[in-house]
Amino acid sequence: MSEIVKELSKYNIDIYGLEDKLYDYDMESGDAFFEELEQDIIESGHFKTHVELTKSATMIQLHFHTEGTVGLVCDRSLEPYEEPFISDDKIILKFGEQNQELTDEIEIINRNTNRINIARYIFEFIALSLPVKKIHPSLRTDEDDNFSEDEDEVVLVYSSEAPEDEEGESTDEKIDPRWEALKKLKGE
Secondary structure (H helix, E strand, O other): OHHHHHHHHOOEEEOOOOOOOEEEEEEEEOHHHHHHOOOOOOOEEEEEEEEEEEEOOOEEEEEEEEEEEEEEEOOOOOOEEEEEEEEEEEEEEEEEOOOEEOOOOEEEEEOOOOEEEOHHHHHHHHHHHOOOOOOOHHHOOHHHOOOOOOOOOOOOOOOOOOOEOOOOOEOOOOOOHHHHHHHHHHOO
């Protein structure tokens, strides 16, 4: 139990009494971080986070830069593998009367808050930086990567117009009689 408390306390930042200026924090963690969060996305990992905290009278801006690797399970083969990641994100905490999440990047925290714990933000940013499809590196192909336009690729375009014959006239002479009635209503 003391290891859990120790792991969570690494991410506490005492904001009470901080002057209005820029502060830098460096944090590093491993498997204990992911085990404590009670989630099933990431099984293991190791990462380093650099946090720039800018405090002003009305808000706190947090810039996170996180790099590391996480242990995932391949969606195809169910084999475990290591996935590297880099994450650069920002959160703004505005002082207010009550705690409230306004957007993904802006939250209101009670102005009497003495300490914030940033572990949740770090985990969310790591999880969002991971690929949607978790594919073992040995099974990845070009089609798993982002689609890129290639000059030599043939593009098929569908058209709803009738094809024209050699004289440029439309070849839609054989029209179903049910459509003729609709054409009359349309006024063609």
